[in-house]
Amino acid sequence: MVKMKIFPRFNDTDALGHINNASFASWFEEARRPLFEVFIPDLDPKKWNLIIAKIEIEYLAQTNFGQEVEIKTWLEKVGNSSMTVIQEAWQGGEHVAKGKSIMVHFDYDKQTSRPIPADIKDTLNKKFSAV
Amino acid sequence: MVKMKIFPRFNDTDALGHINNASFASWFEEARRPLFEVFIPDLDPKKWNLIIAKIEIEYLAQTNFGQEVEIKTWLEKVGNSSMTVIQEAWQGGEHVAKGKSIMVHFDYDKQTSRPIPADIKDTLNKKFSAV
Amino acid sequence: MVKMKIFPRFNDTDALGHINNASFASWFEEARRPLFEVFIPDLDPKKWNLIIAKIEIEYLAQTNFGQEVEIKTWLEKVGNSSMTVIQEAWQGGEHVAKGKSIMVHFDYDKQTSRPIPADIKDTLNKKFSAV
Amino acid sequence: MVKMKIFPRFNDTDALGHINNASFASWFEEARRPLFEVFIPDLDPKKWNLIIAKIEIEYLAQTNFGQEVEIKTWLEKVGNSSMTVIQEAWQGGEHVAKGKSIMVHFDYDKQTSRPIPADIKDTLNKKFSAV
Numbered sequence: 001m002v003k004m005k006i007f008p009r010f011n012d013t014d015a016l017g018h019i020n021n022a023s024f025a026s027w028f029e030e031a032r033r034p035l036f037e038v039f040i041p042d043l044d045p046k047k048w049n050l051i052i053a054k055i056e057i058e059y060l061a062q063t064n065f066g067q068e069v070e071i072k073t074w075l076e077k078v079g080n081s082s083m084t085v086i087q088e089a090w091q092g093g094e095h096v097a098k099g100k101s102i103m104v105h106f107d108y109d110k111q112t113s114r115p116i117p118a119d120i121k122d123t124l125n126k127k128f129s130a131v
Numbered sequence: 132m133v134k135m136k137i138f139p140r141f142n143d144t145d146a147l148g149h150i151n152n153a154s155f156a157s158w159f160e161e162a163r164r165p166l167f168e169v170f171i172p173d174l175d176p177k178k179w180n181l182i183i184a185k186i187e188i189e190y191l192a193q194t195n196f197g198q199e200v201e202i203k204t205w206l207e208k209v210g211n212s213s214m215t216v217i218q219e220a221w222q223g224g225e226h227v228a229k230g231k232s233i234m235v236h237f238d239y240d241k242q243t244s245r246p247i248p249a250d251i252k253d254t255l256n257k258k259f260s261a262v
Numbered sequence: 263m264v265k266m267k268i269f270p271r272f273n274d275t276d277a278l279g280h281i282n283n284a285s286f287a288s289w290f291e292e293a294r295r296p297l298f299e300v301f302i303p304d305l306d307p308k309k310w311n312l313i314i315a316k317i318e319i320e321y322l323a324q325t326n327f328g329q330e331v332e333i334k335t336w337l338e339k340v341g342n343s344s345m346t347v348i349q350e351a352w353q354g355g356e357h358v359a360k361g362k363s364i365m366v367h368f369d370y371d372k373q374t375s376r377p378i379p380a381d382i383k384d385t386l387n388k389k390f391s392a393v
Numbered sequence: 394m395v396k397m398k399i400f401p402r403f404n405d406t407d408a409l410g411h412i413n414n415a416s417f418a419s420w421f422e423e424a425r426r427p428l429f430e431v432f433i434p435d436l437d438p439k440k441w442n443l444i445i446a447k448i449e450i451e452y453l454a455q456t457n458f459g460q461e462v463e464i465k466t467w468l469e470k471v472g473n474s475s476m477t478v479i480q481e482a483w484q485g486g487e488h489v490a491k492g493k494s495i496m497v498h499f500d501y502d503k504q505t506s507r508p509i510p511a512d513i514k515d516t517l518n519k520k521f522s523a524v
Binding site for chain 3: 409415419422438445447448452
């Protein structure tokens, strides 16, 4: 499991006074950065080899500006060419949102998925285990 | 079903050259505006009475800047106090993304859900039927 | 002068109940799209040949969700390799913001500015005159 | 002077492969947070007493994903009811952008500016001096 702290930006909020639902999609993407680094160590977009197939976000509580959010990220499953990522957002001891996303190892030139190499699988399983 | 056209903003794209996954959360929210208007006719945030409980987005194809996107929105189900919204995004004849979201009729002062009034249900069922 | 209508997205607002200042940078960029099309007719990011050097935005009134915004865009000056773009945002008959930006005709491979061709200058001067 | 580190989010980039110009407006707002805290110690949006009158941003270099950005913030001038904020963004030892913004001490109920109290001025002058 990897933990990351995110401080809400003022424009992550909306006119209802709390964090807008779409900001969680950005935060969860930001919190998947350590996972991206396993695939693309220098994070160079020209070498990108992951594509997102699906996201799910459940909103459990209204989230506020002015207080740090901790995001926990781990892998539920590493398949042949895809992964299921689980994420939780916590603020002030409260579980405010949970997310699930499916990422695919992808060749942008050929526009096809490709198997995840064994050494990357090993790193993923170690670094992003559920506990 | 309600259809809305959205023109991607340049900063909806990301360094991979296509629309970023989080922008779809914003686009689908924007395309739910006619649904919000059934509940809050003048769209005044101070009168807001809806809260989002969950979103799901599936990414079916890479989406481009420079070309209009059409979003179709309808209701799969209207329950006692919540609704399941289905959305599809199309660009240039291609089905690029689909979304599902759960919206709850909500009292922000009391912080509780509340039943959807019968007349609103009628309007929803007419305006947001699947066909 | 070119006019474009923009409908605020819900997440263009912030917790103060109005449009966040940063959203105007996105809106003004979106309203420069017809200008981008003079340089890159198909708006393909791979062919992009403009870079932004400076923006200025003055906020004249609080801007609301739920009401269309009209943006007027014209050129104050077309120089050898750069242009000064003036923009105004209006909502419900009120002038809510004004913007100025400097765009440079740019070669991304060589990382240098380059002269604006005469035919493009002609089109700009016709389409983006102050009146 | 106050320094803050910001890690670019993936959707701060755009299809040209670098950080989008509008993201700097958000980053500079985020980096003004310590300044907001002088006026609103708990950062509660309901108690907000600042409004933005103007921003200027100059783009000095293309800014990348995958590398931390440091933002330096200080006050050029503290007037009767307004302040001029200067900001610089640095990435990997390079000065990538500079910003200037005018913030006004504001009464949202009365919709008028109001003088900055003497004790707040003192704190501002100490914490946000140019050096």
